[in-house]
Amino acid sequence: MSATATIRASAPAPAPGPAPGSPAGLNRRAVVVCLLLAVVTVVLGVVTITAGELGIALGDLPAVLAGNGTRAQEWVLLSNRLPRLLVAVGAGAAFAVSGSIFQSVTRNPLGSPDVIGLGAGAAAGAAAATLVAPDVVPVPIGALIGGLAAAAAVLLGAGRGFRAPYRMVVVGIAVGAMALAFVQLVLARTTQQEALQLAAWLNGSLQSRQWSDVATVAVSLLVLLPAALALTRRLQILEMGDDAATGLGVAPSLTRNLAIVVGVALTAAAVTVSGPIAFVALTGPQIARRLTGSSGPGMVAAACTGATVLVAADLLAQHGWWGTQYPVGVLTAGLGGIYLAFLLVHETRRGTA
Amino acid sequence: MLAAGLSVAVGSKTVPLGEVWSAWLHPDDSYASAVVASRLARTQLGLLAGAALAVAGAVIQGLTRNPLGDPGILGVNAGASASVVLVTAGLGATAGRSVWAAIPGALVAAAVVYLIGSGGPRGRATPVRLVLAGAAISAVLAALVQAVALAQPDVFNSYRFWVVGSLAGRPEGTVGRVLPFVAVGLVFALLLPRSLNALALGDESATALGLRTGRTRALGAASATLLAASAVAAVGPVGFVGLAVPHVVRSFAGSDHRWLLPYCALLGPVLLLGSDVLGRVVARPGEIMVGVVTAFVGAPFLIAAVRQGRAGL
Numbered sequence: 208m209s210a211t212a213t214i215r216a217s218a219p220a221p222a223p224g225p226a227p228g229s230p231a232g233l234n235r236r237a238v239v240v241c242l243l244l245a246v247v248t249v250v251l252g253v254v255t256i257t258a259g260e261l262g263i264a265l266g267d268l269p270a271v272l273a274g275n276g277t278r279a280q281e282w283v284l285l286s287n288r289l290p291r292l293l294v295a296v297g298a299g300a301a302f303a304v305s306g307s308i309f310q311s312v313t314r315n316p317l318g319s320p321d322v323i324g325l326g327a328g329a330a331a332g333a334a335a336a337t338l339v340a341p342d343v344v345p346v347p348i349g350a351l352i353g354g355l356a357a358a359a360a361v362l363l364g365a366g367r368g369f370r371a372p373y374r375m376v377v378v379g380i381a382v383g384a385m386a387l388a389f390v391q392l393v394l395a396r397t398t399q400q401e402a403l404q405l406a407a408w409l410n411g412s413l414q415s416r417q418w419s420d421v422a423t424v425a426v427s428l429l430v431l432l433p434a435a436l437a438l439t440r441r442l443q444i445l446e447m448g449d450d451a452a453t454g455l456g457v458a459p460s461l462t463r464n465l466a467i468v469v470g471v472a473l474t475a476a477a478v479t480v481s482g483p484i485a486f487v488a489l490t491g492p493q494i495a496r497r498l499t500g501s502s503g504p505g506m507v508a509a510a511c512t513g514a515t516v517l518v519a520a521d522l523l524a525q526h527g528w529w530g531t532q533y534p535v536g537v538l539t540a541g542l543g544g545i546y547l548a549f550l551l552v553h554e555t556r557r558g559t560a
Numbered sequence: 561m562l563a564a565g566l567s568v569a570v571g572s573k574t575v576p577l578g579e580v581w582s583a584w585l586h587p588d589d590s591y592a593s594a595v596v597a598s599r600l601a602r603t604q605l606g607l608l609a610g611a612a613l614a615v616a617g618a619v620i621q622g623l624t625r626n627p628l629g630d631p632g633i634l635g636v637n638a639g640a641s642a643s644v645v646l647v648t649a650g651l652g653a654t655a656g657r658s659v660w661a662a663i664p665g666a667l668v669a670a671a672v673v674y675l676i677g678s679g680g681p682r683g684r685a686t687p688v689r690l691v692l693a694g695a696a697i698s699a700v701l702a703a704l705v706q707a708v709a710l711a712q713p714d715v716f717n718s719y720r721f722w723v724v725g726s727l728a729g730r731p732e733g734t735v736g737r738v739l740p741f742v743a744v745g746l747v748f749a750l751l752l753p754r755s756l757n758a759l760a761l762g763d764e765s766a767t768a769l770g771l772r773t774g775r776t777r778a779l780g781a782a783s784a785t786l787l788a789a790s791a792v793a794a795v796g797p798v799g800f801v802g803l804a805v806p807h808v809v810r811s812f813a814g815s816d817h818r819w820l821l822p823y824c825a826l827l828g829p830v831l832l833l834g835s836d837v838l839g840r841v842v843a844r845p846g847e848i849m850v851g852v853v854t855a856f857v858g859a860p861f862l863i864a865a866v867r868q869g870r871a872g873l
Contacts, residue, residue: 317692322692322695364863364866364867365866365867366866366867373688374688374866376688376691376692377628377688377691377862377866378862378863378866380633380691380695380862381859381860381862381863382859382863384799384800384855384859384862385855385856385859387855388851388852388853388855388856388859389856391848391849391851391852392848392852410706485699486699533706533707533710534706534710537703537706537707537710538703540699540700540702540703540706541699541700541703541704541707543699544696544697544698544699544700544703545696545700547692547695547696547699548676548693548696548697548700551676551677551689551692551693551696552676
């Protein structure tokens with residue numbers, strides 16, 4: 208099972224598909240970065256499993272994984288720590304790839320799904336599916352509908368589509384505020400018990416995840432990651448401008464629409480299992496670009512970075528020095544907000560904003 | 561007046577209008593009387609906070625020549641909330657209820673957002689950059705509030721509802737505590753209209769007209785901060801009132817600040833109380849916190865402002 212954990216943890220690793228950023232298909236630096244990130248993720252994962260009062264000592268881990276641990280140990284690992292860890296890996300990857308798609312489509316690092324209100328939209332959809340019409344619509348579908356509705360609202364609201372990314376961002380903030388208000392409204396309408404659960408989820412939390420959550424995010428990634436990879440080259444060409452892309456045989460609006468659908472679906476999948484965790488979609492692709500030194504929408508690198516970021520954040524949220532367990536979304540919102548501020552100042556200095 | 565009347569008469573508990581009237585005139589121990597008393601209290605709060613938020617928004621929009629100005633969007637409310645929660649966690653609930661607890665956070669947040677929005681001390685703050693900086697700072701501060709609140713369950717409990725923004729369940733005497741601050745803020749704001757009109761022509765023209773721009777900005781910032789901080793201390797971080805009301809007022813009163821500011825002071829309470837009544841009626845027998853309703857009512861104004869190109873995008 209140790210091997211399983213390793214493979215799972217590095218699932219979005221670079222082996223399949225050409226690495227973006229180089230026409231030859233293989234960018235050595237990107238591959239190295241992804242491998243390193245995978246290793247870091249595995250190490251962080253092992254720390255996550257072994258840390259804390261109930262943690263399983265490193266020496267015991269192989270035995271527990273082989274099925275020879277005590278019942279308590281097996282419960283901790285299989286029902287508690289492992290699903291949580293795997294959801295963190297999957298959701299982190301999904302958020303970051305979605306962010307990479309949106310940043311590429313809008314040609315702007317601020318165009319990420321959490322800034323333009325898609326995460327909040329997906330959360331509203333999931334909340335509606337959970338509480339307003341339970342058993343009618345499955346939660347992931349509800350999240351998807353909510354995310355798509357928010358995307359449509361942002362596009363229509365901005366009026367000029369993606370030609371004015373900054374307009375889109377401001378409209379996105381408004382749409383996000385409305386979506387969150389809707390979630391609050393749903394919260395106010397439900398029983399206290401349901402409301403408490405939803406409130407915890409609303410921050411973006413990985414507490415008490417189950418294998419069903421792992422399955423949800425794993426299946427989504429299996430379907431959507433290849434789709435994202437297939438779009439990578441076209442998006443990269445699109446970044447050169449619509450005219451250039453048309454000249455090279457890439458249909459701009461079709462590519463954009465496909466990419467948005469894939470991006471929204473990824474956000475919805477991640478939000479379904481982890482709640483709207485803030486700023487992983489914003490930071491993941493940016494860190495990936497800096498690490499790999501590439502300028503294109505490197506999906507694989509983004510996926511690896513997102514997974515590492517979220518696993519690290521969750522580890523910190525669980526076992527930081529503050530003594531309480533925070534929902535991981537609180538942590539990413541704090542750190543991500545600071546990063547967004549840095550990005551604003553930085554972009555302004557460069558005169559691109 | 562009408563909104564205030566509605567706010568007293570209509571609520572999530574159905575009480576016949578006649579009973580409301582008699583309970584208002586002759587308070588007794590009846591159920592209706594208790595309901596009306598609580599509605600009166602929240603109506604007064606709504607009047608104060610609505611006027612404060614709307615005028616703060618108008619002043620910010622005038623000062624920064626930024627149609628997207630709103631104490632909620634620009635992070636001032638978040639700053640005030642964070643400092644209220646920190647003071648409560650550190651010094652107890654009594655200290656946390658004072659407006660003084662909200663002011664430092666509001667000031668610091670406003671300054672930081674302005675600095676980030678202008679890309680450092682020498683840059684120029686465009687409307688959109690300010691909004692983004694506000695979003696970033698709000699996210700950081702919201703996380704801080706959550707972190708403090710989650711670590712201290714009692715703080716969490718008392719601030720769970722406050723943080724959404726609600727006129728209900730405020731401790732007694734809130735109106736009295738907040739009133740002086742709002743009054744001072746409003747007086748400051750009413751000194752400003754001519755200067756804001758001049759400032760609207762641009763800094764150079766304003767200086768040429770003999771305006772001391774530095775003094776105007778300082779006074780305006782003090783006024784907006786006082787107003788926003790007292791509103792937040794009273795009813796929690798309610799967004800979009802400061803954004804929407806000035807836009808509505810401009811559509812019928814023009815952009816002369818001598819008319820704009822007083823109309824905002826009148827119309828702000830209308831929006832806030834109207835939203836509050838709406839929240840009570842829609843969700844019977846429960847109610848929706850007013851902060852949620854104003855987001856629904858106000859966010860479209862943000863979109864409209866962007867679409868009309870007034871943000872300079």
